[in-house]
Amino acid sequence: MDARHKAGHDELRMMHQDPTKKLAPIRHDWSRAELRALFELPFSELIFRAQAVHRAHFNPREVQISTLISIKTGGCPEDCAYCPQSARYHTGVRVEKLMQAETVVAEARAAKAAGASRFCMGAAWREPKERDLDAVCAMVTGVKALGLETCATLGMLTQGQARRLREAGLDFYNHNLDTSPDYYGAIITTRDYKDRLDTLAHVRDAGIAVCCGGIIGMGEDVEDRIGLIAVLANLPTHPESVPINMLVRVEGTPLASQRPLDPLDFVRMIAVARIAMPCSMVRLSAGREDMSDETQALCFLAGANSIFYGPKLLTTANPTRDRDMRLLDKLGLTPMG
Numbered sequence: 001m002d003a004r005h006k007a008g009h010d011e012l013r014m015m016h017q018d019p020t021k022k023l024a025p026i027r028h029d030w031s032r033a034e035l036r037a038l039f040e041l042p043f044s045e046l047i048f049r050a051q052a053v054h055r056a057h058f059n060p061r062e063v064q065i066s067t068l069i070s071i072k073t074g075g076c077p078e079d080c081a082y083c084p085q086s087a088r089y090h091t092g093v094r095v096e097k098l099m100q101a102e103t104v105v106a107e108a109r110a111a112k113a114a115g116a117s118r119f120c121m122g123a124a125w126r127e128p129k130e131r132d133l134d135a136v137c138a139m140v141t142g143v144k145a146l147g148l149e150t151c152a153t154l155g156m157l158t159q160g161q162a163r164r165l166r167e168a169g170l171d172f173y174n175h176n177l178d179t180s181p182d183y184y185g186a187i188i189t190t191r192d193y194k195d196r197l198d199t200l201a202h203v204r205d206a207g208i209a210v211c212c213g214g215i216i217g218m219g220e221d222v223e224d225r226i227g228l229i230a231v232l233a234n235l236p237t238h239p240e241s242v243p244i245n246m247l248v249r250v251e252g253t254p255l256a257s258q259r260p261l262d263p264l265d266f267v268r269m270i271a272v273a274r275i276a277m278p279c280s281m282v283r284l285s286a287g288r289e290d291m292s293d294e295t296q297a298l299c300f301l302a303g304a305n306s307i308f309y310g311p312k313l314l315t316t317a318n319p320t321r322d323r324d325m326r327l328l329d330k331l332g333l334t335p336m337g
């Protein structure tokens with residue numbers, strides 16, 4: 001037996017000897033070897049363990065429904081290789097300026113009526129300018145007044161900007177780490193990993209909950225997936241939301257011809273995220289449009305408990321509301337209040 005398989009085997013043996021280990025307490029000291037051992041568990045053991053952790057912390061019949069809209073689209077100066085909104089790639093995304101606050105609040109009202117409990121606003125910026133932040137703060141206050149949880153993703157923030165958003169009523173800030181520190185430079189060159197971590201620290205210091213995850217299927221290997229989860233799970237506080245995206249291969253981006261990801265590898269990523277961050281909402285995000293009902297069902301079984309709802313995720317397609325409702329219905333899942 002080689003060392004990697006031995007680590008997986010030992011993990012399995014410990015689980016059987018000590019059933020409480022299945023419930024995985026909140027930890028911030030995950031080693032790469034431990035995470036690797038999880039990835040290497042036989043599939044059914046991994047899912048079983050993820051499901052046990054999930055049931056210890058959540059009602060397994062509930063799924064949180066969030067809605068995401070693009071409040072400012074395209075023309076971004078960054079070079080994220082997966083992103084159709086980068087001004088560097090010819091993807092056919094039409095550049096649209098920042099939406100009016102009243103329009104955004106009207107969209108939020110409609111999303112609430114359709115069952116959303118959280119409303120996320122995304123802007124394609126490297127970082128917001130001060131005058132843009134005034135407008136976003138007005139949107140946040142308006143959406144919050146509807147009784148929805150508010151979330152924004154606006155790029156890098158200073159400490160002062162994070163505080164202003166908090167004062168306006170922002171509950172969550174999304175800022176993904178995307179991949180491992182080692183692979184980051186292959187995907188983005190216009191900023192570095194530390195920039196991301198700095199913004200996450202500003203958000204946390206301002207009292208805003210963190211939404212942070214990544215994308216898989218970008219040509220990274222399992223070690224990079226382990227690396228991403230190691231960073232997320234070893235933050236001083238786990239992100240409250242962990243979106244796990246499957247790469248959407250958009251024509252015109254550098255990753256357009258990437259090899260499709262094996263859906264079971266995606267499910268494994270969800271399961272390891274669930275085990276390593278037991279109390280976080282693990283969110284099925286981009287890529288659901290191309291997933292079968294069966295893959296999504298496995299993701300829920302592996303501990304995913306949040307989805308984005310609505311026909312579009314910023315600029316890429318998302319399953320229609322009808323398809324989502326049918327799927328949740330078939331699986332006996334209900335929207336979280």
Ligand code: SF4
Pocket residue numbers: 076077078079080083084085086123124125126155
């Ligand atoms: S992912 Fe965000 S920062 Fe990167 S190019 Fe797209 S909009 Fe810009």
